[in-house]
Amino acid sequence: MTGVRMPEDLIDAQISPPGQLDILSKYEINKLTDDSRGPQYQLFRNCSLAVLNCGNYMDDGKELLEKYADFDISVIPTERAVKLSVKNAPASAFVDGKMIRGIAEHLFAVLRDIIYVSSEITGDPRYDLVSPQGVTDAVFHILRNAGTFEQSRHPRLVVCWGGHSISREEYDYTKKVGYELALRHLDICTGCGPGAMKGPMKGATIGHAKQRVRDGQYLGITEPGIIAAEAPNPIVNELVIMPDIEKRLEAFVRTGHGVLVFPGGAGTAEEILYLLGILLQEENREQPFPLIFTGPASAAEYFIRIDQFIASTLGDAARSRYQIIIDDPVEVARQMAIGVEKVQEYRKATGDAYYFNWQLKISPEFQRPFAPTHKNMRELALHTNQAPHLLAANLRRAFSGIVSGNVKDEGIREVEKHGCYELHGEKQLMHSMDILLRSFVEQHRMKLPGKVYNPCYRIISGETA
Template identity: 70%
Template sequence: MNYDVIDTQIAPEGQLEVLSKAEVAKLRDNSQGGLYNLFRNCSLAVLNSGNAMDDGKELLERFKSFEISIIQRERGIKLDIKGAPASAFVDGQMIKGIREQLFAVLRDVIFVSNEIQDDPRFDLSTTEGTTDAVFHILRNANVLKPLISPNLVVCWGGHSISRTEYEYTKKVGYQLGLRAMDVCTGCGPGAMKGPMKGATIGHAKQRISGGRYLGITEPGIIAAEAPNPIVNDLVILPDIEKRLEAFVRLGHGIVVFPGGAGTAEEILYLLGILLHPDNAELPFPLVFTGPHSAAPYFEQIDRFISDTLGSEARQRYQVIIDDPVEVARQMQAGIKRVREYRKEKADAYYFNWRLRIDREFQKPFLPTHENMRNLKLQRQQATHLLAANLRRAFSGVVAGNVKEQGILAIEKHGPFEIHGDPDIMASMDALLTSFVDQHRMKLPGKKYIPCYRIIK
């Protein structure tokens, strides 16, 4: 099948207008150590914004002829783009928001390569070094705002949700916007787009002109969850673990909407961190919410958390069904406590330095068949470490569902096998089965073939 494409050349406007010869050489290099394939794939994902697709492999196959290269001139650079999705253009001109996001890709790919991965100052094998790297990536993207009182709400949830659930996310975002709160999401469609869309209306009614709609992503997921057009600040972290850390370091509270395996991964990540003894007194408002139709989803999530992590984990969140106003009020009250706590402890408003993140939550996890099979999903370990390993299991399911590398691995070797204590496996199987039954694993209209097998 042929898809409409456009060729164009664009120059940056006010950011990253010049590159060194060494940087250009890296961006043109498509070898193992080069940046071309990473830059190309992330750029294609941004240009595909607004199209219904949640399969990174399918996107790359659909636009095989897509190319992007750097034209270096004495007075600055240009991007030479060939075979870009026509949906990124209006009357032959690239949509401005997409153009901005394209240069955000260039900024983050270059910075991570030059200033993080190739810089001995950052020891990514340590907790402190990893957190410092996340801080520097966010600072370079200019999303750390030191003069703003805490008001950033992170919204998590699935890209594959029903229309009723999507409309509900907009209502919550609207109530947050009316209360002058900004929104940060994983930047894709569904529950990542709805809260931003609602917040824009709330901000407009309150005559707030500087509303922030911050999108945080990573190269492995961006093709399946292309940045939605409302995002006005896009940051690409190098892997899922640093992306998750960016969410919890930046956000002052988190709202969770219905989702699938990716949302379960995010919930387990945060609960695992909050269960660490060093974070026992740290305020971090966390609300699970959805319309009446989503009540069974949250009952299943709550049951899974109770079965695996116990009652202490359940104390760290509240479930609010079909009440956007109450969600916003609870978040506003929770963020007020965050502000008081950070003021008392002389901690920054813009970056949660005091939050203790165990090294197990920072180690990059590669979801190979061997690594998935060897996950420690037994109770003979601290609860926050069990949460870390459960998070990895769901991360593997996400990879097998939508990430190019995971999809190729499943096609070659068959489903991932997940082993663990029988009761934990039974609970995980029930949760994943409910996701499949509720069509939360793929976009509507697409048949889901499980990429995993639970070994009880």
């Protein structure tokens, strides 16, 4: 893992796999080598660059790719494994010319997921990526291939959602919650980036250390479009890159045994709507799934706005599926531990796996990849004259498009070329969305602190349905 320092803090290096992909057949080595410059190369390159940029937080995928335009990565075959050759890589990924081990692990996770899994899943007719079961099977296979499952482990994985752009007070609060969760022998899964995705993991490291937990799981789940804007934080010890945002969200709810939501922006709203939409489906009514919204006292206004938006769009049935606990990390951890115990009892009684929630019903509306083009955003069915879970699915797509326009390379370029996305819908619903989004902007939740936010969307109200 040694490197040569280049001008302007850039480094050229060759890296060997630190425990991952270190025993491969010649067929697998040749396949990785052949595919590394194939159609997936640009995706592989961009995700690898994001991993190497760990710690240099920026929330603009286009900015990262332009800053390191000369970065290059390639696969070098050896007799029993593979090496990676990087050129013009960020020097922050190295210490005294050697790549940081955690970053090297993440880099080989990119190789595993982007090249190997894409060729085995996307190009394999055995996986029907149109049918709900086919998509779920693909999600399972990707997670299993990444080594995230352990059959003997009882339910203890808490998914933590929240924004990358949060205040110091909110960040410190996420650490306190993570600490309390770990004291109760619970593990952490996040979107793997900074802010509310890093804080719970950081706090949990101390809680696990105190309880002498040596196999703590810090699972980070991301996808190619978002990784450049939210590079994996260094605490993540298992990184998985799903093919798209929909499979990323499904991976969260299939592997997690409960979800905590910290303050965030459009991406956090997307995640909330995704989960609530699934829980509103009749088939999932009896399934326990602890969901808690929490933050410090200063974040109370944020959750008031979120709660009001859910009430005005999805109704009381959706509100009944979550708790709001403000400024009480101990109570949050207690309630989550109680909820996870109920999940274990339910899985045991129904014969479902502890490590993957097969019984959760997820409709195609939540699995089908959504491309946030101007046409698709404009034609979203944003009205209340539909089943609540379908409305949640369409609202989720609207917020997903806003995330794309805010931080993803292709979304930023789309908005630069064609102007703001237009969101059309029922008058009262669009008014509620406008209020929520304005509150995100006023609370500086759309971009990292110090950056000016230029909206990538425009709300256009229609007549009341």
